[in-house]
Amino acid sequence: MVVQSAQLMALKTASIDLHQAVASETKRTPKFRTPLNRLDETLSKIDSILHETSRLSKVLDRPKHDIETFVNHLESGKKSVSECSTIKIWFVNEKLAHENKLIHLDHELLRFFHDELQDDTSTGIRRTQTDIHAFGRKMDRVLSSITKQPSGLSSSGSVPELPEFIVGFDFHLKELKRVLLKDANQVVSVSAPGGCGKTTLAKMLCHDNEIKGIFGDNIVYVTVSRTTSLKTIVQKILTHHFRVNDCEFETDEEAKNQLKNVLSQMGSEKILLVLDDVWCESQSIIQDLKFPIPGYKILVTSRFLFPSLGSTYELGLLNDEDARTLLNHSAFTCDANQINVPDDLIIKMVKSCKGFPLALTVVVASLRGQDELTWRTTLNKWSEGQTIFHSNSQLLLSLQVSVDALESLPIARECFLDLGSFPEDEKIAASAFVDIWAELYNLDMEGMYTIEYLLELSSRNLLNLKISRSDASEIEGYGNEHYVTQHDLLRELAIHLSSQEPIPQRKRLFIEIHANITPTWWIEYNQQPISARLLSVTTDETFSCNWNDLNAPKVEVLILNPRGKNYTLPHFIKKMNRLKALNITSYGIYPSELHELTFISFLSNLKSIRLEHVSLSSSIQSICELKNLQKLSFIICKIGNAFVDFSFMPPNLKELEFDGCYDLKQVPASICNLAYLRKLTITNCHELEALPKGLGSLSNLEILRVHSCTRLVKLPESIGDLCNLVFLDISDCLSINSLPDQIGELKGLRVLKMSGCHRLEELPASVTNLSLLEDVICDEETSYLWRYYESDLSDVKIGVVEDDRLANFKKIVG
Template sequence: MWSGSESLIYQFLLPIHGYKILHGYKILVTSRFVFPQFEWTYKLNMLNRQDAMTLFHHYAFKDGICTVQKHLVEEVVRGCSGSPLALTVVGRSLYRQPQVNWISTVQNWSQGQSIYDTNMVLLSRLKTSLDALDGMEVLKNCFLDLGLFPEDQRIPVAALKDMWVELYNLDEGGMYTLIYLHELSNRNLVNLTLVRKDDQDANDYCKEHFVMQHDLLRELAVHQSSQGSIEGRERLIVEINGNAFPEWLTDRNHQPINVRILSITTDNAFCSNWSNVQIPDVKVLILNFQVKIYTLPEFMERMSCLTVLLVTNYGFTRAILENFPLPSQLNNLKRLWLENISIPSIAPFILPLKNLQKISMVTCEIGKAFEVCPISISNTWPNLNEINIEYCGDLVEIPAWVCGIVHLKKIKLGYCQELVTLPPELGNLTNLEVLRLQSCTQLLELPESISGLRESKYLDLSDCVEMDHLPERLGDLCGLQIIRMMGCTALSELPPSVMDLVHLERVICDSEIAYLWRFYKDYLDKLEIVVLKEDVNLNWLHKTPA
């Protein structure tokens, strides 16, 4: 907890049978501040010299064996003042670096000053790891982009991919997104959590993985992004408490601010009274908020260059976006991410977005969002090629009109556990390459029309536990290369037509399903059956709003 948030503690007092529990459970609070009103306080000390040396050696040297002059190690460890974060980050930044880099680091650090004299001193120590990224501009920018998201929150890797595809021309599959995040993780600049560690496929390297960043490392990213004049910055990070807009943002005589990336974070006291600012050149806009009713900024109407919009509600209940639909001026918008939003109707919401390529809805309320069908649906979004829906618990069916978006290449439905049926018209999506139905636990069957998906290369039925049969004409999917079938516990046989899947390269499954496929392996020359052990972890759990 931060100073000033002590009142949150009292919300954890549990009433049982009309009485407050005074004993029988404990509440542990961690903070950088002392709260005098709490009866017991335990102050954690910094690491002693020996432990600090051990930790630093682990991250700075291969096998912990020192390869530079010992007095340089002493100086660096002393400068970190026993801070585990500083020791790990600085140590990793100096890993396998020549001795001259160590000398430079020591000389650049001010002498005799404790790392915790001020936060700025700590940031100067941590900046050493950022300086080590000089010459790796994309990797450095990826680190700085992590500061665009709120403190102590999961950052979906898929959302980062949407940004980085447009900003840095990374691949659509997310391979380089994950490579860069692994590199940042190896340098202890981010914590990367892989939901399924044992299965990386070229269809989507990111899947539902996420990252988190230590608050001081985020502060470093924000601090570095805030250097120089506002006009010369690459990214602009605005944090608004209540309705107190920064003076530099409001007092600009209506002069435009020329930045490419804009992040606006508001708290639960914000009442959507937007300042009239001009930021016309923004390419990526990130809106983070916590209120139940949220108004999109009016100045979005002037963002004609906007290609990526990420709208995330971090509150405990789903929010309503008050000013539907999106402005028609956003005709360059390609990627739209909506999280924890109540969406009454998706069609009018995105109707003006003629260049929209991908829409993602995560933990959204969308049960009625697909009911309204626009006229001439196939011409409404001529560039839309991906729909991604995850953790939307009220989605019962996909309506037929979605199958009129004939340009669709990817439909990804994950953890939609009330979805019971797919439309018979699914086979009309003749350009569909990816169909993902992971953990749609109530889905009973695939429509027979799936035989029309001759361009499909990837089919994911993982954890569709109620699906007890597959379509007889599954073998008509002549382009199919990969099938994922982990946890299909109700399935007892495969249709004989699967022997016609001559391009099938991999079936990723558990031992029970592998037994069914081995019978057909002699007919499929390219087939590799990959048997995975169950990966039991809770990393897939997503915050579910009330």
Template sequence: MVNASDGVVGAVFGELFGIVKHLVKTVVVFRGNLKKIKDTLSSIEPIINEIDKYNNMLEHPQEMRPIKDLLEEGKGLVNKCSKIHMLNLCTTYTHSKKLTHFNAAVLEKFQIYMPLLNVMTSKETSVKVTEIGGDVKELLSVLSNSAAHQSGLETMGNLAVPAAPHFIVGLEMEASLSKLKEQLLKEGVSVIVVTAPGGCGKTTLLKKLCHEVAIEGKFEDKIMFVPVSKKPNLRDIVQKMYQHNRFKVPEIKSDEDAVHCLQQLVNKIGQNPVLLVLDDVWKESESIIDKFVCDDIKDYKIVVTSRYEFPRFRPVHHLNPLTHDEAMELFRQCVTVDDRSMGAPDAKLLNQIVEHCKRLPLVIKVVAKSLRGKDYAFWRKKLHELSEGHSLLDLDNEILACLKKSLDDLDGDPLIKQRFMDLGSFPEDCKIPATALIDMWVELYKLDSDGVRATPDLHELDYRNLADLVVPRRDSRDDDESYRSHYVMQHDLLRELAIMECNQGEVEKRERLILDLMGNNFPNWWREQKQQPLRARLVSISTDGKFSTPWLNLELPEAEALVLNFQTNMQTKTYALPEFIAKSHKLKALIVTNYSFFPAELGNFHVIESNLRRIRLERVTVPFLSMGKIRLHSLKKISFFMCDISQTSTSNDAKISDAMPNLEELDIDYCNDLVTLPDGICEIKPLRKLSITNCHSFSALPEQLGQSASLEVIRLNSCTNLSRFPDSIRSLQNLRFLDISDCLNLSALPDQIGQVVNLERINMKGCLRLSGLPRSIVKLRNLQKVVCENEKAVMWGPLQDTLTGLEITLFEEEASLDWLHD
């Protein structure tokens, strides 16, 4: 029988959550700490509700007592903090640290229960909970299977507000921020349009607005930030909104169905204030705004950003360019290096350059960063370039012309310009995986296979404000510099510039061919099939949901990289690779990305060319375990991201090792149906890197793992169902890096770990059940670094006398559960 005291976890949680939400608005001195705790509590609230609901079904309800005690402790702490005066600096500092530690403790405690969050939306899994009862920790293997698909989808469906800039320049921006905040906080306004030319900072303003304390306090987790762009897909937007609000994502087959589902969702969440940001709506897409309007919901606000003013929607807020003084201030900030003033030789020259930037933040940043550290002659040359072409009437064209002038020299380094132009191969407003760019650049520019020489170019593009390199907080633990969770984003004006540069000259002679197909509307030169063989080395083809095969033929004898971006057909959910791939004999890199919400079945896989060296597949269904019949003898790396790959193979299937005998790197991320790997993987002798990450159903490495004698890196982070290593791991004499971070179910390192004598680094952050180290650990004489939390560091501390080169790095990144759903 359940003790009454164990059935009130939800009640204690509710009291704590209520206090925290109140104090966030009223206690200034601890607001930052309290807001983080509020965000944490918001994330775990659904779990708390289910814990109380299912408590009577558990054989060991006392397992809930530590949670209840922790929440009681937190309630006492925040109450105490509410009474501390802000001038009591010593006490304020001490209790700020206590709040931080409490937040981290809650996050760590709930990591083991977090899979419940998505599971409870599944009726099938709810039945399983009823049937198994038992220890909560034992639920993990069942829960992760059911939650896996959804948590993987959330990687591409995140509508959370992007990080806010540290500062915004200009009284106009400050006034706009204040006015928009006032409009959102009062009743009666349902749609607000923020309009300005490209590059004025509309998106920056909205990011800052959504992170304002008053706005976050009112709308809480019901703020959705939706990039709409030039070709909006209503179905996908609605599906992402369902996912963001933690509802089961419906399959939507038409725009009419999407509107119906949207209305249902708004009615569900509209009891609380809702804020929807539709960012970058094009003139041609005005009708999409109507789909989101719902006048029956009292506190449902929509903010639209656009280069165009939509007369039917009011109020309209015009965001003006910076004043001259503000533009000068921003320019000076961007042209400064290491706090040393890098101003122009004279004020007149500086004034003239700033005026030619049209006082637009984006242009100012790009131009200023191109002038960093340059002498007088270069500044004069830049002014002359900017002064040309001022007869243009269209502001967007004039901005592009101005940006182009800063692109043409790039320190005389044409390689950076080439990399910039390559970014146009990916769709507007998308997060471009850094690894996809690196794969492409390695083959196009004949770089080292690990991409080490490619990564500085990512930072150079970011430094010059030609793109934004997005580095997730959770990836600060990525010791081997793989850039696996990094993304590149590009302002749409800069993307237009990149494509404009790529489209210079005759189609047949271009080095890059970037094609954006609407339905089956092929360009005339392609449809008529009169063109000569194309010389393009990089080819990018994007298709929308109305595209259907067959593909028309293309002759690409020089193509070395092919990027295929697609959205699935509403009815078929299939995508066929074009037949012309089979005749593109120089093709080395293939990147295929499905931008629809659900995976699409990938057909025509037989056309894959044997000369391919790198393949990256995202959000597709492809039978990896049955690939033994294809021949990819040149393949060095294959990557699967959010793919369905684990279709059952038969004993008659040829071995993977026969299909890709020279594979050096296998990367599988968020492939939620993967349970194990085929044994043939271990027979691929050159395999150096094995990455199985965020695969929550993955439960076992092949027993023959020790045969992979060339393995240098094994990454298994966030494989929550993995419980053990095979004994043969002792044979991996070349292994240098082992990442088992966030493997929640892993209870021990292998007894034979000491025989992996060249192991240099271990990341074991988040291994909650790992409670001890095997005796053989003392034999790891080359071990240099271990990443773990405080409580695990206690196990390693005594070994530092024996392992004299060992550095124990405490994982001090801000605790977060985002790795499960971001």
């Protein structure tokens, strides 16, 4: 009895200590909220066992060694929980590994009390097994992205990379090549319903060795959105493939003639123009791109048939064998703990998906790791409605099952629906979602939860997340270099599911304006208030900015997607008193010049502004009047004279970002007056030569990124006054040849990134005073400079990264 009493005391003490640690860390850090909440739930159940005599006696009847081992496990679990707040938020793989450790801890707790918890345990173990597998896949994606080359379109005129897994297209590729090369018609169309793999087949053709041997580098790939004009397509071709600058056209005829002249000058070289995802409205554009040039071919992919333009290859659906292969790849892993699904369910699922690759990858991916009951329930839902995909609308409805599977992740579902806010066939920077979701769903402004939700949706094939940096373990803070793409059918699904209620009651409202034709309902509801929290307005290059009135007092997030060269902000935003996040992104060839920026000064509750690919030739002084503004981002903007006489900044700004602003030569000195600024990011601004001398007055600055500013010569001496600086990145600042002695005064610095600083010949001796420095991330050459001080910096971890970006900047710095 004495032994049992001692064991009981040790067991209760260890359990209570772990529970208290969980409660403490849950309040301290939001990074691990989900696994900590699950641990709290499990420990609450265990507490009830430890205070109930009948169930407790079963526990104490176990061998002494088992109980002691479990007590040790609880104590080590307490240590893991207490380490949550020490995990660096910018290292995604480290965070996911720790999250996986917490899930395993929950799993072991449930296993030990299996008999006492009975039904609850089996459900919990299945839950944690699924979570372990899911997080394992997330880590695989993040870690593999570190070693892989960036994928996707590098420009509008280049050929996208192939999907990682393709099945059932070999025969189609052979037949399509035969038609393209042997047929006398200049235009060959690949036609099939959405989700059949037309784009995949077109990519395969472009990557085929025989095709590349015939056309060489003259394969031009252009994705044609529904609203694309002939001028826009020609601009893409000439700008991105043929490197023709300043190709602006007044008329379509002028654009057509210019392209014809360029192609005609190529002599006997063969040319293949691929127009992907052409809508029926664009049939005339195909006709305009036909020129009587020998060796010039056009390949079109479309849901529609264009028999009058040339030959058509109708892409069929996958046969049962190929469909099953794709299903197995999408639904199952090679994990030994993979749940077995009866063969009859797999056969039924294959038949239900009817050979649609998109259905097999998206719908079935939502069942990955799920038990037999979930598979049967999904099939039963389909049997109640339509199970055969005779049309796109039916496929659209069937894909809804994938979104329904997000029922246990309601925020992820809402995030998916928000994707309808952006134009089709465009790359969307991952960072664009940070401000939006921070306001709509109270997610962290750091971006970690945003990336996790994007990873979750990506794992279900509801979007494609491309991590394009070689050091992809640091996702947070570099979101402009990671981007999202989405199949247009999935975008339509998001819009469809967001549009079920009457317009005045919708939570999100998507408006598309072609030319100056506004939706008919807009006139009807222009005085009636709408309830939307998110409003997205997309306009094409012909829109003349004649805005109708709109009464939208509850909008908290406004997304404007212009394409035209000039863009006047809508006057109705002045009445959006609740607006917190404003995102303006131009998707035209050239930056859209913004007008009526003074309207922004009316938005007193605005917390974040993101401006991307816009021209700020006029003053943006009105932004500085926003006292509640906390985050301001300029992405690939033409700065012009916007900062002339820029005497002050929004007083409460916490984050300021300049990325890819190619004509930014100096940062306004007024930023030095920002008492609350925590993050300053200046990346890919190749004309920037100096930082403000008074930078050290930013006493609350924690993160300073000056990355890929290739003309920047030095850091200001006042940098030593940044007493709260934790993270400094000067990577790929190729012109920096020395660091100021004052850098040793950064007593709070923990992480220093400086790979690619190839002109740096030595480090100041003051670096030995960096007492809290933990990580130096640099290239091999720079690592030798740090090895010199290794004895003085014994606790510093020097991480050497492969430097493969120097070649990209040699031309810039001359």
